[in-house]
Amino acid sequence: MGDLRSTRPITSPDIPVSAELMCRAIALALENVRCARGGPFAALVAKDGKVIAEGANSVTATNDPTAHAEIVAIRAACKALGNFQLTGCDLYTTCEPCPMCLGAIYWARPARVFYAGAAADAADAGFDDAFIYEELQRPPESRRIPMIQLMREESLAVFAAWKQQANKTKY
Amino acid sequence: MGDLRSTRPITSPDIPVSAELMCRAIALALENVRCARGGPFAALVAKDGKVIAEGANSVTATNDPTAHAEIVAIRAACKALGNFQLTGCDLYTTCEPCPMCLGAIYWARPARVFYAGAAADAADAGFDDAFIYEELQRPPESRRIPMIQLMREESLAVFAAWKQQANKTKY
Numbered sequence: 001m002g003d004l005r006s007t008r009p010i011t012s013p014d015i016p017v018s019a020e021l022m023c024r025a026i027a028l029a030l031e032n033v034r035c036a037r038g039g040p041f042a043a044l045v046a047k048d049g050k051v052i053a054e055g056a057n058s059v060t061a062t063n064d065p066t067a068h069a070e071i072v073a074i075r076a077a078c079k080a081l082g083n084f085q086l087t088g089c090d091l092y093t094t095c096e097p098c099p100m101c102l103g104a105i106y107w108a109r110p111a112r113v114f115y116a117g118a119a120a121d122a123a124d125a126g127f128d129d130a131f132i133y134e135e136l137q138r139p140p141e142s143r144r145i146p147m148i149q150l151m152r153e154e155s156l157a158v159f160a161a162w163k164q165q166a167n168k169t170k171y
Numbered sequence: 172m173g174d175l176r177s178t179r180p181i182t183s184p185d186i187p188v189s190a191e192l193m194c195r196a197i198a199l200a201l202e203n204v205r206c207a208r209g210g211p212f213a214a215l216v217a218k219d220g221k222v223i224a225e226g227a228n229s230v231t232a233t234n235d236p237t238a239h240a241e242i243v244a245i246r247a248a249c250k251a252l253g254n255f256q257l258t259g260c261d262l263y264t265t266c267e268p269c270p271m272c273l274g275a276i277y278w279a280r281p282a283r284v285f286y287a288g289a290a291a292d293a294a295d296a297g298f299d300d301a302f303i304y305e306e307l308q309r310p311p312e313s314r315r316i317p318m319i320q321l322m323r324e325e326s327l328a329v330f331a332a333w334k335q336q337a338n339k340t341k342y
Contacts, residue, residue, distance in 0.1 A: 017319065022321060022322045023322070026322070026326050026329060029326075030329050030332055033329060033333050033336055033339075034332065036336070036338070036339065039342065040329040040330055040332065040333035059255050059278075060340040060342050063249050063250060063252075063254055063255045064246050064249055064250070065245065065249060065255045065257075065279040065342075066237065066245060066246055066275050066279075071237055074236065075235050075237055078234050078235055078236060079235070081234075082234055084230050084234045084235060085236065086236075094329060095326065096311065099270055099271075099273070099274040100270075100271050100272075100273075100274025100275050100277075101274070102270070102274075102306075103269060103270040103271025103272070103273075103274055103300075103303055104236065104271050105316060106302075106303045106316065107230075107236040107237065109236075109316070113317070113318040113319070114318075114320075114321055115311075115318060115321075116320065116321060116322045116323050116325065116326030117323055117327065117329070118320065118323060121330055122330070124330065125330040125333055125334060126341065129274075131277075132273075132274055132277045133307065135273075136273055136274075137308075145280070145281065145282070146282075146283050147267075147284040147285075147286060148188065148283065148285050148286075149267075149285075149286055149289065150193060150285055150286075150287060151190065151287045152288055152289060152292070154193075154194070154287065155197050155265050155266065155287030155288040155292070157197070157201065158197060158200040158201050158212075158265060159288065159293070159295065159296040161201055161204045162296055162297075163296060165205075168204075168207065169231040170297065171210065171231050171236075
């Protein structure tokens with residue numbers, strides 16, 4: 001995670017943006033709607049211009065509120081690469097990512113993100129995540145879902161154990 | 172998703188906060204570090220005071236950058252309930268959630284979130300997510316990971332298909 005905060009520039013792959021890959025993601029999203037599998041969103045991860053993994057929204061089909069297209073594609077791509085980082089990869093997504101997916105993108109650290117629809121287009125179709133951005137900026141105790149701190153002192157033992165742990169895999 | 176933006180208050184369960192449940196989450200996080208399975212974080216979801224599902228950070232063990240404790244616990248709890256919403260549930264997490272997990276919390280919609288460690292405590296142990304909050308507030312084109320829009324017009328067909336679809340499951 002130190003990696004993510006470093007000033008080391010994220011290396012952009014020397015590969016032109018691909019309209020073909022975005023078309024493929026859009027086709028996948030259309031198929032997802034027509035087959036009634038899930039929401040109108042799809043994404044794919046490409047490396048060196050080749051698709052590593054695809055994902056379509058499957059929140060309702062899998063009873064998984066985190067199964068947004070980007071998360072599904074990122075998880076599948078990391079599995080395919082055997083790595084928890086998408087170094088040098090491009091993410092193509094049919095819509096501007098929501099805050100959850102943006103967070104996932106920063107943890108996965110692809111080189112570039114290409115998106116088609118804007119957040120406003122998604123909002124117009126009933127998918128409005130603006131309220132989450134608003135909530136994120138509020139202090140925990142003032143949020144719509146109450147967030148209450150307790151037992152901080154007791155929890156510090158976990159971080160102390162982590163600091164003392166030898167041979168840990170940082171991320 | 173209209174549900175999430177509605178003015179309908181989120182019903183808080185009439186159940187007192189449980190130090191026992193937070194202790195259990197802290198013990199799980201400690202175990203996760205000591206067994207070298209993953210980062211120093213754990214979470215659990217409870218309903219009516221009983222644990223439905225637990226999760227510990229397993230980013231490195233499973234090569235999944237989204238496998239933060241809260242996401243693992245939310246996915247497992249939704250699977251256990253057979254629902255993509257955690258209505259009436261409490262989430263206990265050993266640390267203040269990162270932006271990705273906060274987003275997931277808003278999509279899963281538990282009634283309350285209890286957390287122990289503060290974001291600053293995590294940062295002190297090498298897990299600093301402040302830069303993600305900063306990135307989220309920047310326009311897409313100015314972010315550290317370049318985010319570039321293309322083919323918006325073509326993508327609108329997906330939302331049009333969604334709007335026309337009968338019998339869709341909204342979320």
